[in-house]
Amino acid sequence: MWAFRELAGLLWRGLPLDRYYLGWMGNEEGNRYDPGLRITPPAIPVASQYAYAVGLAYASRYRKEEAVTVAFTGDGGTSEGDFHESLNAAGVFKLPIVFVVQNNQWAISVPRSRQTASETIAQKAVAYGIRGIQVDGNDILAMYAASKEAVEVARSGGGPTLIEAYTYRLGDHTTSDDARRYRLTAEAKKWEARDPLVRTMKLLYARGVLDDKGTETIWEEARQAVEDAVSAAESAPPPSLEDVFQYTFEDLPPSLAEQLDALRGERQ
Ligand SMILES: Cc1ncc(C[n+]2csc(CCOP(=O)(O)OP(=O)(O)O)c2C)c(N)n1
C-alpha cells in the first residue's frame, strides 16, 4: 500500500513504468494494476494508506493466506489520526503487517521537529505494543535486512513492525514547490553525499562488482526504459467521457444521467 515515493518498490513488484506515468498523467487506467502483482493503486490522503493496509492484513489473515501487507507513509503522515488508529488496531489484532515511515525530515515546508516531540518515530511503536526499529534509510542493505526480518516476523505470527527509514528529501516536495523558500541549501548539500545510490555505487565499486563501463550501461538502459515508457504512456488512448460517470453507481442517478446527456450534446 504505497503513498507517493515508492516507485522503486513498484518496479520491483513488476509494475510496468508506462502504467505509472499514465496514472500521474491523470489517466485512471494507469492506476488499474494487474491483480497478480498484489500492489494497490496510490492513495493520496496522507496516512490513509495505513488504514487500508490494516484492512488488507486483516482480510489476508481471515482468508488464511500467507501474505504480509507492507504500508508506507512519510514523517508528516505520523501526525494523522489514521497513523495512530492503524498502529493501534494492528497491535491489538497482531496483524501480519509492516509499517514503513519514510522519514525524509520534511512534510512539504514543515520540518520534522514540528511534527512530533518524540525523539524518534520508531519509538511510537512502543505505545502500541508492536516492534519498532529506526534504520538508516539511505543504506539499501540495512533497509533490506530490517524489512526482511519484519516480514518474517509478521509471517510467522509475531505481529506488526514499524520501520522508521531515516532519510532526507533532497529535492523539492513536488514540481510546484521551491524548497529554497523554507530551508537552507547547505542542509540539503550535506545530505547529497549520503545519497543511497551514490553509497551503493561506492560499495559495488569497492567490491569490484561495478565499474565505469557498467555504470554507463545501467544509465543507458535506464534512459531507454524511461523514453520507451513515456512514449507508451503518451500514445495510450485518452479516457472516454463516459468513464467519468462510471464505476460509482450501478445505475446512474437521474441528475448524473442528465449531465452525461448534456455533455454528449455539447460534444456533437
Ligand atoms: C490528509 C491530507 N492532507 C494534506 C495533503 C496534502 N499533502 C500532500 S503530501 C503532504 C506532505 C506529506 O509529508 P510526508 O508525510 O512527510 O511525506 P513526504 O512528501 O515528505 O514523502 C501534504 C500535506 C494530503 N495529500 N492529504
Ligand SMILES: [Mg+2]
Ligand atoms: Mg516527509
